[in-house]
Amino acid sequence: MDHPNIPMFFLHIAGAAALLIWSVRLVRTGVERAFSLQLRRWLRWSAGSRVLAAASGMSTAILLQSSTAVALLVSNFVARGTIAVAVGLAILLGADVGSAIVAQLLLLRQTFLLPLLLLVGVAMFLRGHQRRIRQTGRILIGLALIFVSLAMIREATTPLVDSQGAANVMAYLARDTVTAFVIGAVFAWVVHSSVAAVLLFVTLVSQGLLPPEAAVAMVLGANMGGTFIAFMLTLTAPIEPRRMIVANFVLRGGGAVMLLALISRLSLPLDWLGHSPAQQIINLHLAFNIGLALLALPLTGVVTRLAGTLMPPRMDPSAGIGPTSALDPAALASPERALTCAAREVMHMGETAEAMLRAVPALFVQWDDVLAARMVTDENHANKTLMEVKLYLAKLNQAALSDETSTRSMELSSNAANLSAAAEMISRNMVSLARRLDSEGVRFSEQGWKEICDFHDRVLANVQLALSVMMTQNPDEARELVEEKDDIRALEQRLQRAHLMRLHEGAGESIETSNIHQETLRALKQVNTSFATVATPILSETGDLLSSRLAHRN
Known part of the structure; x- marks a missing residue:
């Protein structure tokens, strides 16, 4: 041929x-x-x-x-x-x-x-x-x-x-x-x-x-x-x-x-x-x-x-310039552009909270004053960004907006509040727990530390999924995120019971770190919950979310 x-x-x-x-x-x-x-x-x-x-x-x-x-x-x-x-x-x-x-x-x-x-x-x-x-x-x-x-x-x-x-x-x-x-x-x-x-x-x-x-x-x-x-x-x-x-x-x-x-x-x-x-x-x-x-x-x-x-450590070329905000006042005249600017700023809040969460295990292994101070600074910046986003959206809402635009504005404001809460949970609760672990000179048991690392890794994966949902607004990923929220709640309860079983068996390391262990699990669960809420408006719109639970899919 x-x-x-x-x-x-x-x-x-x-x-x-x-x-x-x-x-x-x-x-x-x-x-x-x-x-x-x-x-x-x-x-x-x-x-x-x-x-x-x-x-x-x-x-x-x-x-x-x-x-x-x-x-x-x-x-x-x-x-x-x-x-x-x-x-x-x-x-x-x-x-x-x-x-x-x-x-x-x-x-x-x-x-x-x-x-x-x-x-x-x-x-x-x-x-x-x-x-x-x-x-x-x-x-x-x-x-x-x-x-x-x-x-x-x-x-x-x-x-x-x-x-x-x-x-x-x-x-x-x-x-x-x-x-x-x-x-x-x-x-x-x-x-x-x-x-x-x-x-x-x-x-x-x-x-x-x-x-x-x-x-x-x-x-x-x-x-x-x-x-x-x-x-x-x-x-x-x-x-x-x-x-x-x-x-x-x-x-x-x-x-x-x-x-x-x-x-x-x-x-x-x-x-x-x-x-x-x-x-x-x-x-x-x-x-x-x-x-x-x-x-x-x-x-x-x-x-x-x-x-x-x-490949020596790289110098940050933007050091000293300071963070820049995506909240462009000039975009307020165009609601769609303004919502995009707000969404970018909220996404940056989520990325900041994710970076803070990544650093938590290292802080538990070895206390680092510099790292802890950076996490506190990041949390303060997240709180400041939350206020800026709310004020920006409030200015946008002063104009006559369509129902869809107004609803999206409320969703972004809610997401910003939840991400700020996640950053606060990491900075105040988990950093405090790491400081207690160091100051008291105690360490988790081998099994307890393995459970915390595995739980942290799963929450981190859900945080990354939540950021993807924020970007793509994908209903399937949103549904997966809400399903993971239920699984995380059940897993946290199982890990709490496993920890209590070790206490009953008299494990010395488990007794010394009992409160820190349990509070760490609860803090991780709350961080997961804060991020999982970004899926709620998406699933409410698609009808996949009932008033109290995820709708069953045939």
Whole structure:
């Protein structure tokens, strides 16, 4: 077929690639919503051993179908000081292996898998009443759609196998491996998924459309592009997680460049990696990441120290300028613009409270006068911002507003009050509890501290979800946030009972810190409640919220 319908080919390929990208994201979203707490806990408590850390990163990446998602999770832990930079790098090396294993698994072609996954997934999603069951159904549907997208790619590329024009283009990529490498890296970065990129390239090889030489370069390029995603997403992160991300980028990206150079210059054979070109390419992808992890794991300490030397702490270029307000008086003449300005300021309040909450565990581990003073300053700023937002919205309400605009103004004012209350709870209650822990010279029991850390981590995840709800006004996320509020209340009660059981058993550390332990749990629950209220007006408008509880969904 010398003259295939090129426009239709690109349309089919684009549609199949879009479905592949969305399907991978669908799986990742389902895993994050159903099992994020367990994954975060596993990553945090695997920090005692680099081998265990790498294993946890690998398993988490397999579940999330993304090493980038693991990198963002670990960045949060490193920024809070929960995980050392070297351990975080070990987790990322394992996550890179995990993403390569995912690509292997998703290339399995079993005819019974597609209908089975769709049948079970749709049934669980539509008929399941528990959130975890529904999200598991979402995961299975996403997996099925990945297989559908790969089949669409194979079908779309079949007419081009015998096309002379396509053969000439692909032959050029086989000769110019640098261009092929760049294409692979850019494509992985654009679609924000190295897994999707590798699956696409290997599928094209299996169809005989993409020469193995070009595929080698493109898959290695996808490895570099995959690490560049996390690099771009953490540009504004604190310096410690940035060092970890940059170290992983240099190791994986530099390793990919070096391996491509070796294969190209020495004409290394790939026959030992598999019988078919597609098997050789996908196995090379896995072998590269496993080999990199084995070589780099013993050197994570050296690499991170070198990164610390090359990346000193950054000076804040805005220091001394002072905070700027989004409450533009000139926007009051346009209600929609004014509401947007107020929403930006309220969002900043939420981000401030989130940053304060992140710092709490470090303060409990080791008292820091400077950190405590900063949290008090942040709380005072949140109170000041609350008053400014209320006055700004009051001026806006002096004009004749529509019912919708007036309602939105009241919602923003209420959200600001609740976020200010959360900041006050953190600054006054939790900082005071940390100070008591230090001044009395006592420490939580091992089990008690683990429970507090896990509870804090879950509340922090809900805070991040609340900020997302504020930005997107997504009813599904709002419903999830309210469901989490009920779960947090029940979990707090279980943890209080577990603490009382340890008291009855006479655990010395539990007795010494009993009041601090219980008050910390209550404070975290109240912070969660303050943030969860941002979902109330959204669900009231959609009819998902009854007068006293969340409406039941069939």
